[in-house]
Amino acid sequence: MNEKKIDWNDLKLFLAVAREGGLSAAAQSTQRSPATLGRRMYELERNMERELFIRHDRGYELTTDGKTLLKELTQVESQIYRQTTSPNKSSRPLVKISAGTWTTLSLIKNLDLLVGSPADILLRFISAEKVLDISHREIVIGIRNQRPKEDSLVCRKLARVEFAPYATKSAPDSYIKVLADTPSARWLQNNIASDDIAYEVNNPRNSLDLALENKGIALLPTFIGDNQTALQRVGNIVEELGHDQWLVTHHEDRYLPEVRKLIQNIGTILKQS
Structure with a gap:
């Protein structure tokens, strides 16, 4: 593989297509046309000398090489973003957490344990009683009262709530x-x-x-x-x-350093609350 031919912008587009499972959905999040995305994915495959997708009527399915690339890029995505973002912007990665009123209150009362001091993560608390969509990235981490059924989500059981x-x-x-x-x-x-x-x-x-x-x-x-x-x-x-409580995130986002850190700290806080 000739690495000089690989443009990070193409890799970001690859992430969108891989996560959305097709060109039309990825076009909405990237503001690129499906035709442009399709062409860029062909160019990326040619430059990397790998077949990344299986193309069929219902969308783009990742090959084994595509899944490997997705995992590798997810692990380094936040670090690359920090290096390429404008110096006028915050270098702290934004993580959106959705939980009900009471769990949000408990997390806020343990904020120093949650993010450390000084905080190296920009947290956005979304206190909502309804379930927000993690698969479509409305949020990154959700605290739910039921175990998720979506294949794209992973979860961790927390303490029981009474x-x-x-x-x-x-x-x-x-x-x-x-x-x-x-x-x-x-x-x-x-x-x-x-x-x-x-x-x-x-x-x-x-x-x-x-x-x-x-x-x-x-x-x-x-x-x-x-x-x-x-x-x-x-x-x-x-x-x-009484019900069990679940910490839920997308299976790709769990590899991000800031998400791993929050998952560990949330588990500690909510198990000792």
């Missing part, structure tokens, strides 16, 4: 209801009468805020409630709300 009611010692015997599409919010809707509701909030975090203000009972994950010195459990663990 829920219980919490309040201050002198709080009224009524609940703070969360108006959200979450299992705990649905449990409150189905099990607590309207006369036993003190307040309603649309953000789960506000239920904790009101409980700390002595305004009622909040249904919280135990890794949050047990760490609040002003609160105590005022009832048993709600068994039907």
